[in-house]
Amino acid sequence: MTDRDISADTSATTSTEEPAAAPAAPAPSAPAPSAPPVAAASAHPEKWGRVDADGTVYVKTEDGDRAIGSWQAGEPAEGLAHYARRFDDVRTEVELLEARLKAGSGDPKHSLTSAKHIKDSLKDAALVGDLAALNARIDHVLSRAQEAVESVKHARDEARQAAVARKQALVDEVEKIAESSTQWKSAGDRLRAILDEWKTIKGVDRKTDDALWKRFSKARDTFNRRRGSHFAELDRQRATAKERKQELVKLAEELSDSDDWAGTAARYRDLMTEWKAAGRAPKEADDALWQQFRAAQDKFFSHRSAVFDERDAELVENGKRKEALLAEAEKINPQGDLEAARAQLHRIQERWEEIGKVPRDRIRELEGKLRSIEEKVRHAADAQWRRTDPEAEARAAQFRERVEQFEAQAAKAHAAGDKRRAEQAEAQAAQWREWLQAAENAVASR
Known part of the structure; x- marks a missing residue:
């Protein structure tokens, strides 16, 4: 070849x-x-x-x-x-x-x-x-x-158009998030996910891709500035809240030793309202301040509870002592020696007042029983007066003296602010006034 x-x-x-x-x-x-x-x-x-x-x-x-x-x-x-x-x-x-x-x-x-x-x-x-x-x-x-x-x-061409359309949609979404979203955590996560997806989209011509990226970057910067401003303002608010809560803690601690139970309890309620209105301080500081605030409250209310428990125990004991007096008063027999019965009732009434207050839910019960005994003695005296008329004028003078005596006691109790003792003296004065009226009627009818 x-x-x-x-x-x-x-x-x-x-x-x-x-x-x-x-x-x-x-x-x-x-x-x-x-x-x-x-x-x-x-x-x-x-x-x-x-x-x-x-x-x-x-x-x-x-x-x-x-x-x-x-x-x-x-x-x-x-x-x-x-x-x-x-x-x-x-x-x-x-x-x-x-x-x-x-x-x-x-x-x-x-x-x-x-x-x-x-x-x-x-x-x-x-x-x-x-x-x-x-x-x-x-x-x-x-x-x-x-x-x-x-x-x-x-x-x-179709792939390029789809890639451009997808990046355009992502840019639109980023711009919407940048202008309006306040869900900072979820919005930030979404922006990172969009960026990751953006990097996977290929086939867009450089000119179009650069233009879309500028919009994407600008929107992301806008979002970051808005988010930064939000948290900066939030930091300022929390700093203000911290200062206010520090003031409230100081006030709460100053009140913790008070024995003005009603007034201080009301003031603590006001402080709690102010605490909620103050807003949140930085978490670590907020937790610590709350513990201090609660400790001051707990100190006051624990002291009040102890005093009230002691007072309640005293009231219960007073109730028992008045029950014992009632048992003694129920043995009074005005049908025999009326004067002795009156004298015994008077001594019981004085001891009753000396005992003092009882639980609120027992006041009506105990006072009602005592008044029943007083009524029994008064009715016996009325019956005796109707049967006899011994020296009516002298008796009227004696009754008048007793009325004046109890009225003086009531006035003295009022002046001392002892309402219960005053009411008791007024009730006894009213009783003696009724007897005086009866004696005076007897004198007038002779």
């Missing part, structure tokens, strides 16, 4: 390697029409070419035989087989391009370029085979490759 034969071989081959960065072509949505078959030339090379006696190799074409080279290295059949194998290599390359396009693998643009190169090389290719069928097959591959290139371009 001559140098001319060898050099002619180089125009029939091309690289099938594709760029790694090129996206795969999408598989066609509908089956493409079948490509015309191309028979293998190596099986019957004599069908597609010939070798002249001088060694010139020809390939049969639609326009007639075309010389493609010279074979001097052996038998003519070997020369035809050699060029037929070259044809089969190109045929295999075309089939590989078609298979890639059909499978949607590789870069369809690279496949289109390779197919064009093969088609252009067929005009002068040193090959023996069915060139017309191979050319038709290449045309079919070119058509499929062009469709795949357009499909990839369309898919890229």
